Structures are given as C-alpha cells and as structure tokens.
Amino acid sequence: MRAKHLPRAVLSQGPRAFVLCGPGRAGYSGGMIVELGHYALILAFAVSILQSLVPLVGAQKGWADWMAAAGPLASGQFALLAIAFAALTYAFVTSDFSVLLVVDNSHTLKPLLYKISGVWGNHEGSLLLWSLILALFGASAAWFGGNLPKTLQARVLAVQGAIGAAFLAFMIFTSNPFLRTALPPFDGHDLNPLLQDPGLAFHPPFLYLGYVGLSMAFSFAIAALIEGKVDAAWGRWVRPWTLAAWIFLTIGIALGSWWAYYELGWGGFWFWDPVENASFMPWLFATALLHSAIVVEKRETLKAWTILLAILGFGFSLMGTFIVRSGVITSVHAFASDPERGVFILLIFAVFVGGALTLFAFRGAALEAKGVFALVSRESALVLNNVLLAVASFVVFVGTMWPLVSELAFGRVLSVGAPFFNAAFTPFMVALAIALPVGAVMPWKRGKLGKAAASMTGALALAVALAGLAFALQTGRSALAPIGVLLGSWLVFGALIDLWTRGGRQGIGDRLRRIARLPRADWGKAIAHGGLGVTIFAVTAVLGWASEDIRVLRPGESFTLSGHTFTLTGVERQPGPNYISTMATVEVHDGDRFITTLHPEKRVYPAAGMPTTEAGIHYTLTRDLYVALGDPQDGGGWALRTYVKPFAVWLWIGAALMALGGLVSLSDRRFRVAAGARSAPIAAKPAE
Amino acid sequence: MRAFLLALLLVLPMAAGAVQPDEILPDPAMEARARAITAELRCVVCRNESVDDSNAEIARDIRLMVRERLVAGDTDTEAVQYMVDRFGEYILLNPRPTGSNLILWITGPALLVAGLGIALMAARRRRRAGPEALSPEEEARLRALLDE
Numbered sequence: 001m002r003a004k005h006l007p008r009a010v011l012s013q014g015p016r017a018f019v020l021c022g023p024g025r026a027g028y029s030g031g032m033i034v035e036l037g038h039y040a041l042i043l044a045f046a047v048s049i050l051q052s053l054v055p056l057v058g059a060q061k062g063w064a065d066w067m068a069a070a071g072p073l074a075s076g077q078f079a080l081l082a083i084a085f086a087a088l089t090y091a092f093v094t095s096d097f098s099v100l101l102v103v104d105n106s107h108t109l110k111p112l113l114y115k116i117s118g119v120w121g122n123h124e125g126s127l128l129l130w131s132l133i134l135a136l137f138g139a140s141a142a143w144f145g146g147n148l149p150k151t152l153q154a155r156v157l158a159v160q161g162a163i164g165a166a167f168l169a170f171m172i173f174t175s176n177p178f179l180r181t182a183l184p185p186f187d188g189h190d191l192n193p194l195l196q197d198p199g200l201a202f203h204p205p206f207l208y209l210g211y212v213g214l215s216m217a218f219s220f221a222i223a224a225l226i227e228g229k230v231d232a233a234w235g236r237w238v239r240p241w242t243l244a245a246w247i248f249l250t251i252g253i254a255l256g257s258w259w260a261y262y263e264l265g266w267g268g269f270w271f272w273d274p275v276e277n278a279s280f281m282p283w284l285f286a287t288a289l290l291h292s293a294i295v296v297e298k299r300e301t302l303k304a305w306t307i308l309l310a311i312l313g314f315g316f317s318l319m320g321t322f323i324v325r326s327g328v329i330t331s332v333h334a335f336a337s338d339p340e341r342g343v344f345i346l347l348i349f350a351v352f353v354g355g356a357l358t359l360f361a362f363r364g365a366a367l368e369a370k371g372v373f374a375l376v377s378r379e380s381a382l383v384l385n386n387v388l389l390a391v392a393s394f395v396v397f398v399g400t401m402w403p404l405v406s407e408l409a410f411g412r413v414l415s416v417g418a419p420f421f422n423a424a425f426t427p428f429m430v431a432l433a434i435a436l437p438v439g440a441v442m443p444w445k446r447g448k449l450g451k452a453a454a455s456m457t458g459a460l461a462l463a464v465a466l467a468g469l470a471f472a473l474q475t476g477r478s479a480l481a482p483i484g485v486l487l488g489s490w491l492v493f494g495a496l497i498d499l500w501t502r503g504g505r506q507g508i509g510d511r512l513r514r515i516a517r518l519p520r521a522d523w524g525k526a527i528a529h530g531g532l533g534v535t536i537f538a539v540t541a542v543l544g545w546a547s548e549d550i551r552v553l554r555p556g557e558s559f560t561l562s563g564h565t566f567t568l569t570g571v572e573r574q575p576g577p578n579y580i581s582t583m584a585t586v587e588v589h590d591g592d593r594f595i596t597t598l599h600p601e602k603r604v605y606p607a608a609g610m611p612t613t614e615a616g617i618h619y620t621l622t623r624d625l626y627v628a629l630g631d632p633q634d635g636g637g638w639a640l641r642t643y644v645k646p647f648a649v650w651l652w653i654g655a656a657l658m659a660l661g662g663l664v665s666l667s668d669r670r671f672r673v674a675a676g677a678r679s680a681p682i683a684a685k686p687a688e
Numbered sequence: 689m690r691a692f693l694l695a696l697l698l699v700l701p702m703a704a705g706a707v708q709p710d711e712i713l714p715d716p717a718m719e720a721r722a723r724a725i726t727a728e729l730r731c732v733v734c735r736n737e738s739v740d741d742s743n744a745e746i747a748r749d750i751r752l753m754v755r756e757r758l759v760a761g762d763t764d765t766e767a768v769q770y771m772v773d774r775f776g777e778y779i780l781l782n783p784r785p786t787g788s789n790l791i792l793w794i795t796g797p798a799l800l801v802a803g804l805g806i807a808l809m810a811a812r813r814r815r816r817a818g819p820e821a822l823s824p825e826e827e828a829r830l831r832a833l834l835d836e
Contacts, residue, residue: 265706392796417728
C-alpha cells in the first residue's frame with residue numbers, strides 16, 4: 001500500500017523541494033496560489049469595511065450612488081473570499097505542507113473527500129467557510145433583493161458587511177489559515193479520524209449555512225430599526241431567509257446527530273453537549289422567529305418581538321461560535337491561558353448583540369402594532385409557541401453556562417448534563433406538542449377554543465387508541481414510549497386533519513383536488529409539523545424500547561437478543577487507505593431466516609494516533625440492528641455490544657420531513673412573487 | 689493549534705467503550721440499578737460524558753465502585769452520596785436543587801410565568817387601545833380630506 005503510494009506522494013510533493021528554499025518563492029505555482037488566497041483574504045477584509053460604511057452613509061444622506069455601491073462591494077467580497085477558499089482547498093488537495101494548517105489537518109494518504117472536508121475540519125478553515133457563506137448571503141441579498149426599498153437594501157448590506165469585517169479581522173489577526181511553516185515536514189498529522197466520515201464532512205457546512213443565514217434576519221432587523229419601519233413586506237422578505245437558515249440548521253443538526261449515532265459506538269443520538277447546545281439554541285430561536293414573522297407578514301403585529309427574536313437568534317449563533325471556539329466551556333482555565341481568541345469573539349458578540357439591543361431599546365417602541373387580536377386566536381397561539389420555544393432555549397442556555405457561572409460566582413464546581421436537560425427542557429416541548437395541532441387550526445384575530453379543539457377530536461381519539469395499543473403491547477416497560485406515541489400521532493393526525501378540513505365539504509374527488517391545490521406554505525406547515533411528531537415518537541421509542549446486550553463472544557459463538565440470533569463468524573485485520581481496521585463479521589438470523597451480515601470495525605489511524613469505532617448497522621423502518629466491536633479479551637474472544645433500536649431510522653426521517661416542510665414552504669408562490677418581482681419592480685407606492 | 693486539537697479530543701466523546709462484559713453483575717435487577725446510577729454520574733476526566741458511556745479508565749473504576757457499593761447493600765442514594773463524598777458534586781450530571789443551584793432550576797418556570805404574563809398584559813393593553821388606531825400620517829391625510 002505504502003510503496004504504491006510513495007512515488008505519487010513524492011511527485012505531488014514536488015514543490016516541497018522549492019519550499020525548502022523558502023516558502024512562497026516565485027517559480028513555485030502552488031505557493032503562488034496560496035499567497036494569492038492570502039492576498040484575497042486581506043483584500044476581502046478591506047472591501048468588507050467599505051461595504052459596512054459606504055451604503056450606510058449613502059442611505060442616511062440619501063445619496064443613490066453611495067447606496068448603489070453596496071451591491072458590487074458585496075459581490076466583490078464574496079468573489080475574493082471564494083478565491084481565498086479555493087486557494088486553501090487547493091493547498092489541502094495538493095497536500096502543500098508549507099501551510100501550517102495543512103500540516104496539522106491533512107495527510108497525503110487521506111482520501112480526497114476528507115482532504116477537502118479537512119479545509120473546514122479545523123478552527124481557521126471553518127472560520128473561512130463561515131465568512132465565505134456570510135459573504136454569499138450578503139451577495140444574494142444584492143443579487144435577488146432588487147425589489148427591496150433602496151435604503152433598506154443598502155442598510156442590510158452594510159450590516160452584513162460589518163459582520164463580515166468583524167470575522168475577517170478575527171481571522172486575519174488571531175486565526176490566519178494561510179500561515180506558513182519555515183520547515184515543511186514530509187507529511188501531515190492527519191485530520192482527526194472522528195471527522196473522517198461522510199456525515200461529519202457535511203455537518204459543518206450545513207450548520208454554518210444555518211448560523212450565517214440567521215445573520216440575514218439580524219441585518220434586516222437592524223436595518224428596520226434604523227429605518228423605524230416594519231411592515232408586512234418586511235415580514236415577507238425576512239421569512240424566506242429565516243426559513244432557509246432554519247432548513248440548513250435542521251439538516252446540519254440531524255447530520256451531526258446521525259453521525260454520533262453510528263460513529264460513537266453505543267447508538268446515542270443526542271448528548272446535550274455544549275457544542276450540540278450551541279447549535280440547538282439558534283435552531284429553537286429560528287423556529288420561533290419563523291413563526292412570529294408569519295404574524296408580522298399577515299397581521300402586522302408582534303413587530304417589536306419579531307425584531308428581538310431576529311437579534312437573539314443571531315446572537316445565539318455568535319454565542320455558539322464563542323462557546324465552540326473559545327474553549328471556555330471545556331475549562332475556565334483553558335480559556336484564561338489562551339484568551340486571545342475567546343476575548344475577540346466575546347468582543348464581536350458584545351458589539352453586535354449589545355449594539356443591536358441598545359438600538360432596539362431606543363427604537364423598538366416606535367414599531368407600533370396595527371392588528372389587534374383576541375386572547376383566543378392564531379396570533380395568541382403563535383405567541384404561545386414563541387414563549388415556549390424562547391424559554392426552552394433559555395433553559396438550554398442557562399444549563400450550558402451554569403457550570404461556569406456557578407464556579408465563578410458561587411465557587412461551586414459542578415456539572416450540568418443530560419439528566420438535567422431531559423428534566424428541565426422536555427416539559428416545554430411536551431406543552432408545545434400538546435398545543436400545536438389546536439393552535440395550527442385556530443383562525444386569525446378571534447377564534448373559539450372549543451371549536452378548534454373539536455375539529456381535532458379525531459386526531460385525539462386516534463392518538464389515544466395508538467398509545468393504548470402501544471402500552472398494552474410493550475408489557476412492563478416505562479410509559480415513556482407510549483407517551484411518545486400519543487404526542488407523535490397527535491401531531492401527525494393533527495396535521496393530516498388540518499389539510500383534510502381545508503379541502504372543504506364536497507365530494508371526495510373534488511376535496512382531494514382542492515387539498516392538492518392548497519398553497520405550498522400550507523403543505524409545508526403540515527409536513528414540518530408531522531415531521532416534529534415523527535421525531536418525538538422516534539426519540540421516545542428508541543429511549544423506551546431499545547434492548548441491549550454486552551458480552552464476550554468467541555468466533556463461532558452466538559446469542560439471541562429480541563428475537564434475533566447474532567453469530568460472530570470471525571474477526572480479521574484489513575488495511576484501509578490511511579488506517580488499519582479490525583473488522584468482525586456478524587451474521588444475523590431471525591429463527592432460520594437469514595437477515596444480514598454486519599461488519600463492525602475498530603480502526604486505528606497511525607498518523608493521528610487515534611482509534612475509532614464503526615458500528616455495523618442494519619437499518620429497517622421498524623428497527624435498527626446495531627453491533628459495535630469492543631476490545632479483545634484476555635481469555636480469548638471479543639467484547640461485543642449489541643442493540644436492537646426500534647424505529648430509530650424515524651429520528652432522521654422526522655428531521656428530514658421537517659426540513660422538507662421548510663423547503664416546500666420556501667417554494668410557495670408568495671415568496672417567488674417577492675423574488676420574481678425583481679425583474680418587474682413594483683411601482684413605488686404613493687407616499688402616505 | 690495544539691490547544692485546539694487537544695480541545696477537539698476533549699470535545700468529541702471518545703469512541704466506543706463504556707460498560708465492559710466483565711463488569712456486569714449477575715443479578716439483573718441490581719445491574720439495572722447500577723446502570724441507572726452510573727448514567728447520572730459524570731466521567732470526571734471527560735467532557736460531558738457519563739460514566740456509563742465513557743471508556744476512560746477512571747470511568748471503569750467508578751462503575752466498579754458503584755457496583756461494589758450496591759453489592760455491599762447500599763441503597764441508590766447511599767451509593768450516589770458515597771461518590772459525591774469522594775469526587776465532590778462535580779460528579780453529578782444532574783445538579784442538586786440546593787442553594788445557588790435553585791437559580792438554575794427555577795429559571796425555566798420563572799421565565800415561562802414571566803413570558804406568559806407579559807404576553808397577557810400586552811394583549812390586554814392592545815385591546816384596550818382599541819382597534820387599529822390611525823397612524824399620524826393617516827390622521828393627517830384624513831384631516832386633509834375632511835378640510836377639502
């Protein structure tokens with residue numbers, strides 16, 4: 001293996017001979033490309049400063065040409081960052097070990113996919129990706145925002161530019177991805193093997209698309225505060241951006257969770273780890289914002305609250321970046337010993353969130369509401385949704401920060417882990433799930449609780465029946481899963497009944513046709529709400545119904561778990577591209593019927609010096625069979641960890657449904673009208 | 689960079705491990721109690737991982753210690769207290785609701801009450817203000833129309 005790769009490695013490392021004479025010398029094209037990327041990065045910083053100032057002044061003074069500069073500047077910043085990112089990717093793909101970042105995170109033998117994902121599998125590179133996506137969103141607002149009022153667009157782009165400038169400064173002054181090393185080594189240290197996985201390769205880009213997407217809502221909020229005007233049109237512009245960000249966050253979180261499920265070896269899918277919480281809090285806020293923006297759009301009320309949510313949503317994205325990047329949560333002392341980066345991010349956070357909240361305090365009250373609504377109405381239901389989501393998010397926040405606060409303020413060194421979050425967070429989600437189907441059919445302005453609830457009787461009856469069935473069948477297990485069945489089917493049937501009643505009272509054919517023609521937003525809503533129900537059901541089913549077996553098995557031996565017979569037929573060593581695998585072969589039978597052969601592995605990555613496990617999983621819609629290989633035992637045989645996880649695959653299907661619902665909603669005509677109007681600008685409204 | 693890699697190692701839960709076959713108690717009921725207890729104890733050298741999930745050496749020691757205590761006849765509470773006496777409250781993944789920790793536990797319910805209260809008050813104020821009051825611009829326009 002090695003011998004085969006060596007000549008190629010030497011060939012591809014040809015530039016190193018030049019590098020040894022001094023990195024970046026002329027005549028060495030790879031070095032030029034890296035320097036070009038470095039230059040583009042610094043230039044992008046300069047452009048972003050211009051982008052944050054020129055349009056803002058232009059909008060204030062009413063200078064059209066200054067405002068018009070925003071578009072080209074945003075496009076330019078994006079182009080420059082794209083060049084920088086391409087250059088860094090080039091350095092990774094060609095294994096240019098004169099770049100420090102490549103040395104620390106790559107290896108010549110690493111598969112190409114992970115050479116590319118290695119670009120963002122580290123602090124510096126991930127910041128570059130962050131900034132690139134930020135610039136992409138800014139540029140999109142310039143490209144597709146032609147129907148925005150000129151001053152609003154200029155201000156939105158200026159705020160985007162300011163966020164970009166802050167992060168580019170952070171990158172250039174504390175975390176430069178293009179730093180060189182004077183003595184390039186012969187090979188790199190390899191990427192953390194846990195990150196060498198397809199699920200995790202695409203997890204960060206999706207999360208960043210989500211985090212950064214929320215910056216658009218933030219920029220729109222700041223621009224609206226400066227303008228002092230929030231109307232239905234504003235709601236219509238903000239919602240697609242928030243929806244897009246929310247879809248990306250949903251996919252990103254689901255990918256991370258799925259990765260944990262198959263990679264970490266015991267089938268856990270959520271750990272309430274600070275890093276997970278850092279992505280979950282913005283998701284909760286984005287969900288709330290998504291719903292309150294509907295109220296702004298349809299009823300022109302809840303304006304101040306929506307602006308506040310937009311600020312908090314992005315604020316928590318920044319907070320998440322701070323938590324992940326500063327190491328403050330891992331240990332207060334780790335933060336104190338290398339505070340440069342942490343303090344910088346905290347500063348960015350303080351300036352943007354503090355500044356935004358100050359602006360909000362001064363201008364927020366001026367955003368008067370137009371629509372009034374009764375205590376029982378769709379508006380109130382959405383307020384309830386917002387309160388529950390926001391409070392749940394704060395609970396996660398306080399729990400995440402509490403160890404830090406407790407140690408600094410009270411001198412109590414303690415931990416806050418999964419048991420706390422399960423106890424303190426879950427009730428809010430249960431309340432949300434109970435209220436959701438009724439709230440979703442509540443009419444705007446004024447409704448009757450009894451009438452809305454009555455329309456859901458069928459859903460309730462079906463849910464109770466299914467939960468009762470589940471309870472009767474499971475014999476002797478905790479009530480957790482049946483409760484999940486109850487809530488999950490309540491949501492799914494609630495969403496179906498909502499669609500069904502929207503079809504009107506007519507013949508079944510007409511009715512179905514009418515349902516099929518409902519606006520995409522209605523379909524999206526039903527799909528996403530149903531997806532939430534599916535996820536809730538799957539979470540409780542996996543937690544409540546999983547069975548586990550831990551034992552030592554010699555090759556040839558077998559055992560039975562939940563009606564499945566697992567036989568270990570052998571364990572052998574197999575070489576991989578940049579790792580060595582110890583792979584077991586486990587055959588699974590159900591009675592006499594052969595089901596599948598699983599290959600759980602333990603891998604060792606010599607360059608990184610780290611082991612990983614790859615579980616062998618057989619996915620079906622009703623259950624996952626999950627086998628993880630443990631250590632060889634002194635007395636012969638191998639430790640084997642086996643799980644049967646009922647309905648586990650529905651965790652990801654539920655998340656995918658939520659994302660799909662968002663996508664369908666995003667394709668609604670209303671948004672396309674808003675976007676399409678670019679080619680035919682709406683005639684200026686007469687001044688009121 | 690080294691610090692970052694180190695942090696990454698701590699951040700990512702370590703691969704597989706956890707309860708080993710030789711640790712399991714012969715009595716399933718007692719084993720179930722042990723598992724429930726260790727799921728709420730923190731692996732003291734890991735990042736946010738329970739003793740039940742961790743493959744660190746110390747996690748194994750703690751798992752064995754808990755089982756020893758249960759075999760010796762401790763109740764669940766006594767076994768947990770035994771661990772707290774040795775490792776401090778740092779070992780509890782579920783912080784006890786005492787003293788300053790009350791703040792942590794009360795935050796959620798308090799915010800919920802406050803949030804709903806504010807929402808109710810705002811709704812009441814809005815309704816008292818009457819339906820869709822005219823904006824100053826609209827009033828000016830109305831006046832202009834009436835004056836004509």
